[in-house]
Amino acid sequence: MIKSILLINFQIHKRLFLKFDDFFNCFVGDNNVGKTAVIRAINFVLFNEFDKKYITHGEKFCLVRLDLDKGTIYRIKGPSVNKIFLFTDGKKLKFENFGKDLPTEIVKFIGFVGLKIDSKLINFLIHDQDLNYFFLTLSPAIRNKLFNNIFGVEKIVNVIDSFENDIQNLISEKQICQTKINVLSEEIKTLKEQLVDYDNLVFKKNILSELLYKNRLLITLNNYKKYYIEYNNLEKQYDEFCNKYKLLVDLYNLYLLMKKNNDLENEIIDIENKYNEVKLKIDCSLLKEGKCPIYPK
16 A cells, blocks of 8 residues: 655656545646656556656756655666665665566566566556547557456456366365265264273273272271381380389399398497407406406496
C-alpha cells in the first residue's frame, strides 16, 4: 500500500508531497493542474514507464519518492542519470543504468509489475485518462493474448484439466487411503486383543505387587519377632548378670567383713599379748619388791 508520494521536478510539479488515506483517495481539480502527473509518477516508479517530457522544463532530472508499507523507493531519472534507491529492513540498495526492466530486487519488493506478453510489459493496473484507448494501441496478437491472460480462457481449460488430474489423483489416493484404513483396522483389532491381554497382565501385576508387599510385610514382622525374642533373651541375661553381680557384691562385702573381723581378732590377740607382757613385767617388778603379784598390797 502506498502511504505517501514526493514529486520533485516532475512535469508541472516543482515539488509536491501527498499523503494517502488507507481506504480511499480522490484527485479533484481543474485541467492541467497535475492530477495525471501523480498517476504517471507512480507508474514511473512501479512500472518503469518514462517519457523525457516528465522532467520539468529547464531541469536536468526528476525525482519521485514512494513510501510503502514495507519500505521506500527513490526513483531519479534524467539524460545522464538513471537510479533507484530502495530502503527496506534497515538496508539501502542502489541500482544504476539499467534498461527497460526493473532490477529483480525492486520487482520482488513491489510484488507485481504488470503482465509480460511476448517480452512486452503490459501495465493495466494503474493508468491515466488515456486508458480508454490503451487496448487500441496494442497489436491484435498482443491484444488477444492480453485478453486471454485477463479473462483466462486457456487458464480455465488448464484449470479444468488440472482439476480432472487432481480428481484422478484423489481417487487413487482414496484407494490407497482405503487400503491403509483396512490395514489400520486390522492393526487396531490386534491392538485391542493385545490391550485385553495387557489388562490381564496389569491385573496380575497388581495382585503380584500386593503379594510381594504382604511378603515383605511378613518378613519384616518375622524380623521384628526375632528381634523381640533376642531382646527378651538379652533382658533375661541382663537380669541374671545383675543377680550374679549383686551376689558377687554381697560376697565381696562379706569377705570384707570377714577380713575386718580377722583383723580385729588379730588386734585383740596383739592387745592380749601386750597386756600379758605388761602384766608379766609388773608381776616381776612386784616380786622383786617382795610383793605378791596377786595381792600387791
